[in-house]
Amino acid sequence: MSPYDRPFPNTWWLQRRPYFLFVVREATAVFVAAYCVFLLVLVHRLGQGPEAYAGLLEALRSPASVVLHLIVLAFALFHSVTWINLTPKIMVLQVGAKKVSPRLIAAANFVAWAGLSAALAWLILGTA
C-alpha cells in the first residue's frame, strides 16, 4: 500500500448523513430487483394454472407478505424520488439563452410518474 493512501474504515458511510443516504440509495437496487423476481414468480404461477395462482394470491394475504412489501415499497419510493430528482441533471433543456428551471423539469417528471402509475393501475385493476 502506498504511503500516500489514507486508510479509511469500511464504516465510512455511517459517519456522515450524506454518505449514509448515498448507500441507502444504492441499496434500493437490491429491493427493486427482489420485487422484479417476485413479479417473475407471479407470472410463472399464473401460467401454471388456477391452483398455483390461488396459492400465490393466498400468500400475498399473509402478514409476512404485507411487511415485506412495505419494506420494499419504502426502498422503491426512495429510488423513485432520488431518481426523478436527478432528471434535471440529465434533461437539460434550453429555451433561447435561458435554461429551463431544474425544479420544473423534476416536477414534470413527478407528474409523469403519477400519471403513469394511475394508467398502470387502471390497466391492471380496470375501472373498478
Place this chain on the structure above:
Amino acid sequence: MSKSNDPIWWSLFAGGGVVSAFFLPVLIVITGIAVPLGLTGNALAYERLHGIVSHPAVRLALFGLIALPLFHWAHRFRFLVVDMGLRGHPTAIAVLCYGAAIAGTLLTGTVLWHF
C-alpha cells in the same frame, strides 16, 4: 481512450432505473396492500389476469419491466460491494453481477415465451 464496455452496462442500468422508478411503486401497492385488503375485487382473478398476460404486447412489456431492473441492480450492486470494502476482485464481482442479470433475463424470457 481505451475501450470499455461500461457504456453498455450503464445504459442498461439507466433503463432499469427509469422503468423501476416509474412503474414499480404502484405495482408494489397493488400486490402488497390492495390484494390483502381485498380492494382488487375481481380484477386479479385467474381468468382475467391470465387473459391479459397472454397478450404478446403485455408479455413484452413484462419482459422489460422485469429484466431491465435486474441490470439496474447488477450495475449498482457491483460498485456498492466495492464501496462496502470488498476490494481486489473487480472482474469477478462484475462477472457475477452482470452474469446474474443475464441469467435472470434469460429465465424471464423463457417463462414469458412459454406462457
